[in-house]
Amino acid sequence: MSQTNLVPVKTELLGIKQQADTMTKIFFRKFMKNKLAVLSAIVLFIIISATIFAPLIAPYSPDKQSLFEKLSPPSGKYIFGADTFGRDIFSRLLYGARVSLLVGFASVIGSLTIGTIVGAISGYFGGWLDGFFMRVVDIILSIPQIFLLITLVTIFEPGVDKIILIFAILGWTGTARLVRGEFLSLRSREYVLAAKTIGVKSYKIIFSHILPNAMGPIIVSATLAVGNVILAEAVLSFLGLGIQPPTPSWGNMLEDAKNFTILVKAWWYPLFPGLLILITVLCFNFLGDGLRDATDPRIND
Template identity: 70%
Template sequence: MSELQPTTPSPEIRLKENISKKPETMTKIFWEKFSKNKLAILGAVILFIIVMSAVFAPLIAPYPQEQQSLLDKYKAPGLEHLMGTDKFGRDIFSRILYGARVSLLVGFASVVGSILIGTVLGALAGYFRGIVDAVIMRLVDIVLSIPDIFLLITLVTIFKPGVDKLILIFCLTGWTTTARLVRGEFLSLRSREYVLAAKTIGTKTHKIIFSHILPNALGPIIVSATLKVGSVILAESALSYLGFGIQPPIASWGNMLQDAQNFTVMIQAWWYPLFPGLFILITVLCFNFVGDGLRDALDPKNIK
């Protein structure tokens, strides 16, 4: 018996198969690449849990954040107090949840403000160039020449500590890296064919900037924003730890660490500094993991 030869589909059949296949959308391509980064997926899941816990803190927290009980002072973690108590007998788990609300609010709100400022200034500098670019970039150089921690402490001392003041300060000091990033993107995109075509048909300048060029520069901006949230949370915790940030009785992860900075407390009540520091570490790491995943997924070089 003769062996059966494999039959190849005719060109007409192959054409029909190709036509019947649905083209991959950008969302599907993005998700396929993002899902390959297991650390990014893990970070996104943990961040979702932390954010939801912060949003529903009044429902989840077993005790009010300011409820004191001197009889429960420095009580070790157990069924009654999952993460133990502090020097005033306050439940640390409840304060962690309420502190997450403050830290995440400062992080997200500050980044939104700084990204908006940096995007607008960077877009203007990259599109118009010349004197506009020179003025904006010199302003960026001046802000970057001042050490961050000294600039933040000086501004906090002037404006007085508070959630709204911290958000304003981080907005005014955190826009520089975004401005440089957006400027670089605009310098490379302003000479593309679709921009030249828009200019040729008389499209207004603001539409070219915000409707044609900016959407093509969103990838790096999103990645920068994700990484910046973790940096702001870390900076807010550092300021609160030094006593220049969120002030009691409002709970934040930073001022919880400030309360536990006594060496005796760290030895006898190890859970007191452990849990706030652990949540800061986990949250910042997760934002970095998600940022790395977004960078790989949004990189045009990885799209095939």
């Protein structure tokens, strides 16, 4: 190809790059204007970093017991106090965050994968495939989620891997509907029709042309879903159906503290895991709101 023929191609590529740079700047400018979303991102970064470096930060092993210091109040030795077995609450919160966040992220990745594939196939091909997948979604949504969740957890012995699998299996329906809606609106765009005309295979059109343009709402949905899964795991563990001791999680730390005597005499025991659940879920929700506003072209910056 001659140098002259390369000029239009280089110009077009430069224009695409400049457009991408502009969209990125607009996204960050919109996101930075949402102070709650920015603060939430910072708080989540601190929590996740503390989780990663838990062995370096935790002053004690999460399983180390001191029966002579049961339910010790917050002090220089135990900054968040001690639990019913004399274990350091702060250390257990750090290691419990590993479990709670692992369940949240892994479950959402699993449900996101299933929901994206189902929604993409349903929205792109339509017809009987669309009807079949959407009826499956309707059936799953017609069953009370908490009842189905408790039933599955009761059938299978609770464990981190099983909890993640159950949340992933039950959580993909919302993503499937969202992706289906995006694909229904995008499959008739000019670039998709052009790709079909020149014979591009369907799977390439789905994953290379349409899906990248539908990622904004998917990412927002995933961010909100992580907080919901963390809260659901905490509820299950509080009921004794989630992560089982001695493995620490924020939920089963609350389960240990549901005794009325502990609530009265050792208020610090349920306070700190409850606060961490509240702060983390709120931060994911605020972050999701910020990402939604930043990716919505209808909202002026």
